[in-house]
Amino acid sequence: MTALRDEVRASYAFAERNFYLTRRTWAWEVSFLVYSVASALSITLIGVDQQSTKLVLSLMVGAIFWNYLSVVFGWIAETIAVERWEGTLEYTMMAPIRRSSRLIGQVAYAMVYGLIHTGLIFLVLLVFFRDLDLSRANPGTAFAFMALGSFSFVGVGIMAAILPLLYVERGAQMTFVVQSALLLVSGVYYPIEVLPGWMQVLAHLSPATYVLDGVRKGIIDGASVTDLWYDVWPLIVLGAFLIPFSLRSFGRAEAYAKRTGKLKRVG
Amino acid sequence: MSIPPITVRSSPVPVAPGADGVAAALLVEHVSKAFRIGRGKPPVAAVSDVSMRLERGVIHGVLGANGSGKSTLIRLIAGLLTVDAGRVEIFGHDVVRDELKVKRLINRVSVDAAFFRKLSPMENLTFAARVYGLDVPTARKSIYAILERLNVGTDRVDRPVEQMSRGMQQKVAIARALLTSPVLLLLDEPTTGLDPRSKIDVQEFIEEIRATHDTTIVLTTHDLAEAERLCDDITVIDGGRVVITDTPAGLTSSASERLGRPATLWDVFMAYTGRSLDDDVVEGEGEGDR
Ligand SMILES: Nc1ncnc2c1ncn2[C@@H]1O[C@H](COP(=O)(O)OP(=O)(O)OP(=O)(O)O)[C@@H](O)[C@H]1O
Numbered sequence: 188m189t190a191l192r193d194e195v196r197a198s199y200a201f202a203e204r205n206f207y208l209t210r211r212t213w214a215w216e217v218s219f220l221v222y223s224v225a226s227a228l229s230i231t232l233i234g235v236d237q238q239s240t241k242l243v244l245s246l247m248v249g250a251i252f253w254n255y256l257s258v259v260f261g262w263i264a265e266t267i268a269v270e271r272w273e274g275t276l277e278y279t280m281m282a283p284i285r286r287s288s289r290l291i292g293q294v295a296y297a298m299v300y301g302l303i304h305t306g307l308i309f310l311v312l313l314v315f316f317r318d319l320d321l322s323r324a325n326p327g328t329a330f331a332f333m334a335l336g337s338f339s340f341v342g343v344g345i346m347a348a349i350l351p352l353l354y355v356e357r358g359a360q361m362t363f364v365v366q367s368a369l370l371l372v373s374g375v376y377y378p379i380e381v382l383p384g385w386m387q388v389l390a391h392l393s394p395a396t397y398v399l400d401g402v403r404k405g406i407i408d409g410a411s412v413t414d415l416w417y418d419v420w421p422l423i424v425l426g427a428f429l430i431p432f433s434l435r436s437f438g439r440a441e442a443y444a445k446r447t448g449k450l451k452r453v454g
Numbered sequence: 455m456s457i458p459p460i461t462v463r464s465s466p467v468p469v470a471p472g473a474d475g476v477a478a479a480l481l482v483e484h485v486s487k488a489f490r491i492g493r494g495k496p497p498v499a500a501v502s503d504v505s506m507r508l509e510r511g512v513i514h515g516v517l518g519a520n521g522s523g524k525s526t527l528i529r530l531i532a533g534l535l536t537v538d539a540g541r542v543e544i545f546g547h548d549v550v551r552d553e554l555k556v557k558r559l560i561n562r563v564s565v566d567a568a569f570f571r572k573l574s575p576m577e578n579l580t581f582a583a584r585v586y587g588l589d590v591p592t593a594r595k596s597i598y599a600i601l602e603r604l605n606v607g608t609d610r611v612d613r614p615v616e617q618m619s620r621g622m623q624q625k626v627a628i629a630r631a632l633l634t635s636p637v638l639l640l641l642d643e644p645t646t647g648l649d650p651r652s653k654i655d656v657q658e659f660i661e662e663i664r665a666t667h668d669t670t671i672v673l674t675t676h677d678l679a680e681a682e683r684l685c686d687d688i689t690v691i692d693g694g695r696v697v698i699t700d701t702p703a704g705l706t707s708s709a710s711e712r713l714g715r716p717a718t719l720w721d722v723f724m725a726y727t728g729r730s731l732d733d734d735v736v737e738g739e740g741e742g743d744r
Pocket residue numbers: 447448449451454489490491498499500518519520521522523524525526527741742743744
């Protein structure tokens with residue numbers, strides 16, 4: 188029980204510190220929000236041009252979801268990269284806490300931040316497209332899939348964080364590779380059926396595919412979670428696999444860094 | 455200006471006795487570490503077969519030229535690097551096997567004060583307090599007390615670290631380490647880059663910690679007067695190897711015997727780290743790549 192309390196407390200330390208960082212750079216956060224709103228809008232307007240409500244909704248879901256993933260990944264990569272850059276990582280790694288507390292606190296903060304950020308964009312889009320018919324939408328389904336998908340995204344985020352851990356100069360940028368691969372195969376802006384066969388195989392390994400499908404069916408067709416069991420179980424399986432796997436991988440990356448002296452910045 | 459309320463942990467340090475029944479505060483046994491620096495190049499032997507044993511409460515100096523392996527040794531003790539060979543124990547706990555237990559006992563100050571520079575000292579140190587499981591309101595009070603003790607103006611506490619001078623940042627780094635009441639404190643050139651008065655602030659503080667707390671300290675420095683003033687024992691390392699370990703007085707007296715005149719730590723340093731001056735310690739391997 189005390190172990191759990193310590194874990195939560197340590198995780199909170201990271202969330203709080205990242206909140207302090209956000210607070211210091213609020214002007215940047217605002218401009219980033221403007222940027223995200225503009226890009227989500229411009230993509231959604233493609234659907235307006237095609238005069239298809241279904242396409243508008245589908246692109247909107249894609250744009251918002253993609254924004255969420257980018258924000259979460261960005262935060263995770265960024266905070267590890269900053270720690271590595273400033274040299275605080277060595278101090279953080281000396282702290283008497285488990286690796287999981289260290290990582291989960293950061294990831295949890297990134298997700299809360301991502302949800303708020305994405306929620307704001309969603310509100311702007313709703314105002315912009317206020318004639319849109321959302322009477323059939325089932326928001327409960329959308330939430331359920333976001334929540335369920337989060338477990339897998341924690342895992343993917345932690346794996347992405349290995350890059351800035353090992354590569355101080357450009358590691359954060361290297362996580363874009365992971366992001367763009369997800370963007371390509373997960374059917375963010377188009378159905379995965381348009382992909383070549385081998386990419387469709389990858390699509391089925393990406394948690395984003397199931398989340399997007401679930402959210403879209405909930406918003407556009409009003410489907411309930413129980414109708415979408417075929418999207419639910421892969422997310423449970425992927426989450427159950429990815430979290431422990433990513434923690435182990437990160438641990439191995441740390442061991443590698445300690446063996447080869449990669450943690451050092453100066454001194 | 456009272457002594458900062460760094461509370462010694464109420465529970466005594468858990469001691470796992472060594473073979474002789476008493477665990478050393480720090481035991482380094484035949485530790486080696488080499489770095490690979492590229493394909494085809496021979497690895498750099500940063501630390502080679504180093505052994506040392508520190509009893510509780512001592513300040514142990516480590517002297518050596520640039521690139522002689524001091525910081526590498528400190529990192530090996532801190533668990534930031536893994537040993538290639540040998541072992542490190544802190545109060546009888548192996549740094550690898552009992553990782554979490556050991557981490558509670560130690561802290562480190564390195565020559566560069568690493569912080570989230572956009573954040574204030576208070577925000578940085580609150581974070582440190584939380585990850586070490588300290589009560590945050592109490593920790594905040596200690597932070598003020600320690601910083602005041604080190605003559606860092608309390609008006610600085612809430613402004614971004616990036617606005618502070620290097621010396622002030624270094625003092626905040628020292629506060630961060632002391633905040634967690636380590637029983638083994640690793641100080642890697644803590645006073646490098648400080649002005650003479652700030653150096654004295656820090657040195658007096660180190661003496662005060664030794665006098666009032668049960669802290670064992672490993673100190674690396676290039677300031678020989680500082681080593682003489684603070685250290686109970688000194689190990690000189692060169693090319694990653696221990697050349698000699700003795701008390702400051704012992705070192706100078708053996709050097710003066712050799713030289714046939716009164717000697718200082720400066721003579722000792724020159725004799726034991728300048729290879730050409732002393733053929734006893736010429737060893738081809740393990741030279742740094744600086
Ligand atoms: N992470 C690393 N990767 C590769 N080589 C390293 C690494 N850390 C140290 N070295 C090498 O190991 C040797 C010892 O370095 P170390 O930093 O321990 O020296 P030092 O005694 O602390 O020097 P200084 O007085 O300049 O701080 C040097 O040759 C250095 O280049």
